[in-house]
Amino acid sequence: MLKNELEKRFFPYVIKPGRYAGGEPGTVTKDPTGKTLYCHAFPDKYEIGQSYLGLQAIYHIINSDDRFVCERTFAVDIDAEEILRKENLPLFSLESFRDINEFDAVGFTLSYEMVFTNLLNMLNLAGMPIRSKDRNDSHPIIMAGGPAAYNPEPMADFIDLFFIGDAEEGLIEMLEILHTLKGKTKKEKLLTIAQKVQSVYIPAFYDVNRKPIEKSSPKEIFARVQPELKREYYPDHPIVPLVETVHEHLAVEIMRGCPQGCRFCQAGPIYRPVRMKPVE
């Protein structure tokens, strides 16, 4: 079992094992039998990723559904990477110490462009080809979303599927399709998602001039906007880190977007319209 190997060959030697050990209050572990396994991957250090409010929401929404398992993985620090490579150990999830390759889908948050190379390094650490065209049906479907996915083209060769916009409901729609189509090919799954889920960009279904080459792919892709920030998106018991993170506080989303809308800022334009939650 990978967990035993990590306990012997990885955890005693890393500088800050708490970043990789999981087990924080608020984490969810499930029996994976018959479920669709999704790993949310944050291509930055634990201290940064675990402070990201969107991660708490996605983790909660997916794990609230009995059909799915959502676990987490983060970019590992330099010392941990050296050990993983030297010991020939794969990138793993924090909840069950499962090899990333064993998940049905892995979804990366692209918070900003500086993490693009971390994402490629994580795919490489997981032992899978970094280019989408070189991965096959045995590999997880590699998804990406988040603010930097609004311009997906720089990462188009590496990602199977981009979700553009608010993912709270779209991610569940995609996982439902993967759950129904378990055992089918990657192409069949992606074709069905392209046909049925809005705000999805699958680069392999477009030519170099960005014209669709698959009938099910839309000519234009619009970012998903959830008009209401629903109560059920947010966990009553968020994950509470056991090591110090960059935001040492509980984050609560009181609104999405910014009413100033400055042209140089990403948050102003991409989170339109501004949605505020009622005070109560």
Ligand code: SF4
């Ligand atoms: S810079 Fe961005 S977040 Fe700040 S006021 Fe302008 S739009 Fe809002």
